[in-house]
Amino acid sequence: MKFGILVSEGPYTHQASDSAYQFTKAALEKGHEIFRVFFYHDGVNNATRLTTPPQDDRNIVNRWSKLAEQYNLDMVVCVAAAQRRGIVDEGEAKRNGKDATNLAPGFRISGLGQLIEAGIQSDRMVTFGD
Amino acid sequence: MSGDIKKFMMVNRKAPYGTIYALESLEVVLIAAAFEQDVSLAFLDDGVYQLKKGHQTKGIEVKGFEKTYGALEDYDVEKLYVDQESLTARGLTAEDLCVPVEVMSRAELGKLMEEQDVLLSF
Numbered sequence: 647m648k649f650g651i652l653v654s655e656g657p658y659t660h661q662a663s664d665s666a667y668q669f670t671k672a673a674l675e676k677g678h679e680i681f682r683v684f685f686y687h688d689g690v691n692n693a694t695r696l697t698t699p700p701q702d703d704r705n706i707v708n709r710w711s712k713l714a715e716q717y718n719l720d721m722v723v724c725v726a727a728a729q730r731r732g733i734v735d736e737g738e739a740k741r742n743g744k745d746a747t748n749l750a751p752g753f754r755i756s757g758l759g760q761l762i763e764a765g766i767q768s769d770r771m772v773t774f775g776d
Numbered sequence: 777m778s779g780d781i782k783k784f785m786m787v788n789r790k791a792p793y794g795t796i797y798a799l800e801s802l803e804v805v806l807i808a809a810a811f812e813q814d815v816s817l818a819f820l821d822d823g824v825y826q827l828k829k830g831h832q833t834k835g836i837e838v839k840g841f842e843k844t845y846g847a848l849e850d851y852d853v854e855k856l857y858v859d860q861e862s863l864t865a866r867g868l869t870a871e872d873l874c875v876p877v878e879v880m881s882r883a884e885l886g887k888l889m890e891e892q893d894v895l896l897s898f
Contacts, residue, residue, distance in 0.1 A: 652896065687800055726803060758807040765894040766782055766813070773897055776797075 648679045650764030654775030656688035657706035658699070663692050666774035667709060674717050682720040682764040683710075685753075687775070690728045693721070695750035707750050714752030721753045722760045782893035783814045788823035789897065793838055798826050801898035802844050809851040816855035816892075817848075818885060819877070820862045827858065827873040845875045859885055 651670055655662035670680055685692055697707040714721050723733055729742070735749040749755065765771045786805050792798045808815045819827055826845070833840040848854070856877040863869060863879065870879050880888075889895060 654898075686804075687796060727800060758804055759811065761804065761896075762784070762808050762811045762813065765784060765808075765896070766780060766811070771894045771896070773895075775897060 647673075648681050648767070648769045649673055650681050650761075650768035650771040651683040652761065652764075652771065652773045652775070653683060653685045653689035653692060654687045654773065656691035657697065659688075660776065662774040662776065663689065663706055664704075667706070667713070669772065669774070670719070671713055674713070674719075680717070680719055681768045682722055682760065684761045684764055685721070685723045686727050686758075686761065688731070689775075690723045690731050690733045693723045693728070693733050693750050693753040694748045696748050697750075711750050711752040719752070723749070723753050723755045724761070725755050725757055728755055781812065781814055783816070783891065784808050784894045784896065785816045785818055785889060785892040787818045787820070787889075787895060787897040788826055789821040790826075791822040792826040792831060792841070793833060793836060797898040798823070799841055801896075802841060804896060804898075805848070805853060806851060809848075809853050815853050816857060816888070817853070818857045818859070818889070820859035820882075820885070822862075822866075824858055824862045824866060824868060824873075827856075827875060827877065828868065829872060829874045842874055848875070857885060857888060 651666055653663055653666045657663045699705055713719055734744050734747045735755050736747055739747045786801055788801055790797045831840045831842040858877045858879045860879050860881050
């Protein structure tokens with residue numbers, strides 16, 4: 647089956663991101679297709695590479711990046727939600743005159759149309775949120 | 777499921793202010809409409825407050841967006857469903873709302889949800 651995934655909550659504060667990761671990983675391991683993982687609301691905070699959890703804890707951001715690399719996963723961060731919350735890639739930094747970037751590997755910033763497209767293209771759209 | 781048009785329902789469960797969900801949900805609605813999808817909105821629980829007339833946000837220094845609900849019909853988004861029980865529990869009726877809606881029972885709303893291709897809950 648082809649799944650679209652929506653992650654609506656940030657890492658560590660909320661279970662949603664962990665559950666989304668575990669679901670996505672399990673689906674991929676079972677041979678399902680993940681059309682896209684879309685990060686919205688505080689979910690965009692899953693995409694900052696500056697995250698530094700204690701060493702004995704899971705690194706939620708790196709875990710997503712690794713999964714993306716392993717499965718060539720498309721992970722999209724909503725541009726408007728990212729701008730509000732300071733998630734920045736090089737293009738956004740240039741456009742908005744920011745002096746730094748923090749987007750983690752495997753993520754890309756794009757528009758909400760990518761969420762709608764995921765809804766259209768996937769057999770099931772699964773939301774992980776509050 | 778095939779074709780390029782799907783039935784999208786945005787389920788709004790939270791009060792308009794206090795969290796950003798309602799505002800960012802509206803952004804999804806407008807984009808889905810721009811993609812010419814079959815879009816409807818459901819309002820239940822505290823989500824019914826999103827449609828209550830007379831948002832006053834000056835005191836909390838947050839931009840109000842009551843007007844956006846009125847503009848939805850310009851985007852051909854005209855299917856707004858409101859849960860009767862949620863209204864009643866909050867002492868509200870359809871007359872308290874800023875746009876025309878269809879008020880229905882929880883069972884009817886559930887049936888509508890079953891007919892959707894994509895449910896996005898905010």
